Amino acid sequence: MTEKALSGVRILDMTHVQSGPTCTQLLAWFGADVIKVERPHVGDATRSQLRDIPDVDSLYFTMLNHNKRSITLNTKDTKGKEIFTRLLEECDVMVENFAPGALDRMGFSWERIHEINPRLVYASVKGFGPGPYQDCKVYENVSQCAGGAASTTGFEDGPPTVTGAQIGDSGTGLHLALGIVTALFQREKSGQGQRVECAMQDGVLNLCRVKLRDQQRLQRGPLKEYPQYPNGTFGESVPRAGNASGGGQPGWAVKCAPGGIDDYLYVIIQPQVWAAWMKTIGHEELIDDPEWATPEARLPKLDQCFSMIEEWTQTKNKYEAMDILNAQNIPCGPIVSMKELAEEPSLRATGTIVEVAHPTRGPYLTVGNPIKLSDSPSDIKRSPLLGEHTDEILREVLGFTDSEIQAARDQGAVGSEQLLGEMEHPKLSPQGGA
Ligand code: CAO
Numbered sequence: 044m045t046e047k048a049l050s051g052v053r054i055l056d057m058t059h060v061q062s063g064p065t066c067t068q069l070l071a072w073f074g075a076d077v078i079k080v081e082r083p084h085v086g087d088a089t090r091s092q093l094r095d096i097p098d099v100d101s102l103y104f105t106m107l108n109h110n111k112r113s114i115t116l117n118t119k120d121t122k123g124k125e126i127f128t129r130l131l132e133e134c135d136v137m138v139e140n141f142a143p144g145a146l147d148r149m150g151f152s153w154e155r156i157h158e159i160n161p162r163l164v165y166a167s168v169k170g171f172g173p174g175p176y177q178d179c180k181v182y183e184n185v186s187q188c189a190g191g192a193a194s195t196t197g198f199e200d201g202p203p204t205v206t207g208a209q210i211g212d213s214g215t216g217l218h219l220a221l222g223i224v225t226a227l228f229q230r231e232k233s234g235q236g237q238r239v240e241c242a243m244q245d246g247v248l249n250l251c252r253v254k255l256r257d258q259q260r261l262q263r264g265p266l267k268e269y270p271q272y273p274n275g276t277f278g279e280s281v282p283r284a285g286n287a288s289g290g291g292q293p294g295w296a297v298k299c300a301p302g303g304i305d306d307y308l309y310v311i312i313q314p315q316v317w318a319a320w321m322k323t324i325g326h327e328e329l330i331d332d333p334e335w336a337t338p339e340a341r342l343p344k345l346d347q348c349f350s351m352i353e354e355w356t357q358t359k360n361k362y363e364a365m366d367i368l369n370a371q372n373i374p375c376g377p378i379v380s381m382k383e384l385a386e387e388p389s390l391r392a393t394g395t396i397v398e399v400a401h402p403t404r405g406p407y408l409t410v411g412n413p414i415k416l417s418d419s420p421s422d423i424k425r426s427p428l429l430g431e432h433t434d435e436i437l438r439e440v441l442g443f444t445d446s447e448i449q450a451a452r453d454q455g456a457v458g459s460e461q462l463l464g465e466m467e468h469p470k471l472s473p474q475g476g477a
Pocket residue numbers: 060061062063080081082083088116117118119140141142143144145146148149168169170179180181182183184212
């Protein structure tokens with residue numbers, strides 16, 4: 044078997060919900076040994092959230108925790124703290140996204156962790172960085188609101204709107220993963236671990252960078268590519284721009300046949316394809332008309348441009364329109380529904396949509412690793428059952444004997460879920476995979 048990019052890197056995963064787990068899942072896909080520490084008998088809260096099958100790990104959990112091992116450990120118990128300290132000594136990275144102060148209350152501040160293992164990279168997600176809100180608990184949509192996404196998303200006459208893309212959670216998880224591998228790279232030279240922090244507000248703002256660009260442009264005049272120009276008004280802040288393009292070329296989502304809820308095509312009017320556009324939609328007379336022929340001339344009447352285009356797209360379905368436009372190098376893309384994505388053969392072929400088998404829920408679909416490494420392909424393995432690897436980790440990573448494991452269990456430092464698991468769940472494949 045080919046060595047994976049992060050083979051040999053061991054990660055102590057104290058993450059829960061979405062932001063932290065997306066980060067450690069990525070690292071696991073790249074080959075790191077990710078040991079997920081969960082509270083005995085409780086586990087990550089998402090195991091039981093939004094359940095579609097009674098008593099079975101939810102899709103919320105399974106889709107965020109592939110390729111990990113699970114140990115249940117009470118890190119507030121004296122023996123549990125001792126085991127946790129030993130795990131810190133054996134790991135390269137620790138990742139957590141508890142509420143601010145939770146880990147300090149457990150007795151594991153950054154200073155203490157650094158003292159236990161100076162080579163360890165300690166990474167955390169919090170809602171906010173240092174400042175007035177540093178002690179707040181934060182969920183996805185709060186961060187979208189705090190990071191500038193909600194105030195700039197939606198239509199001018201509607202309320203601030205959050206996006207379906209989990210830019211606060213999964214977006215921050217991505218940022219954190221980059222921070223971790225960068226810190227590991229620096230450790231190669233320095234021999235020292237370091238602290239990696241990523242605030243969800245910062246992560247969202249980073250993804251809203253173009254809106255901070257527009258905030259500054261607004262001070263010098265109206266944002267001409269926004270639908271508010273030229274007939275509407277601008278206030279002091281960047282307004283919601285509907286479906287207008289965030290880039291330098293005007294774009295909009297136009298309706299297609301047969302007029303269903305997702306029958307739209309996103310079209311872009313690149314200057315170099317203006318003639319091709321006009322020929323396609325039957326308005327050759329505008330190709331050289333000085334009132335229409337240049338981007339500057341079109342700016343005040345972009346709404347009319349998109350209306351003309353829409354008259355044509357409404358006669359085609361979104362894929363027919365896309366085929367005709369693509370053949371002429373006109374940038375555009377269909378609005379694709381989740382149902383269509385789930386059924387798209389090309390995404391299955393590349394491993395971006397994967398069907399995974401699970402011993403208690405049966406097969407389910409997940410999003411595989413969107414980052415493809417030619418020498419480190421990702422094999423997607425199902426998420427662990429709660430505490431499935433408790434004994435294995437204590438034995439293999441910490442060298443515990445059977446009687447030491449039993450003593451830790453009797454004391455309540457580790458959970459007894461694995462025993463329950465053996466009774467309730469079918470035997471897993473030897474690879475521990477699907
Ligand atoms: N053994 C013993 N105790 C454990 C444990 C273990 N293995 N794992 C966790 N705990 C304890 C924690 O120590 C904490 O206890 P105290 O409050 O007594 O210190 C407790 O469990 C709960 O942790 P929490 O406060 O982080 O969890 P919550 O459900 O109240 O809050 C969340 C959840 C997400 C709002 C909060 O963790 C947070 O703000 N995290 C940072 C931002 C973040 O990542 N948000 C993403 C959320 S996804 O939308």
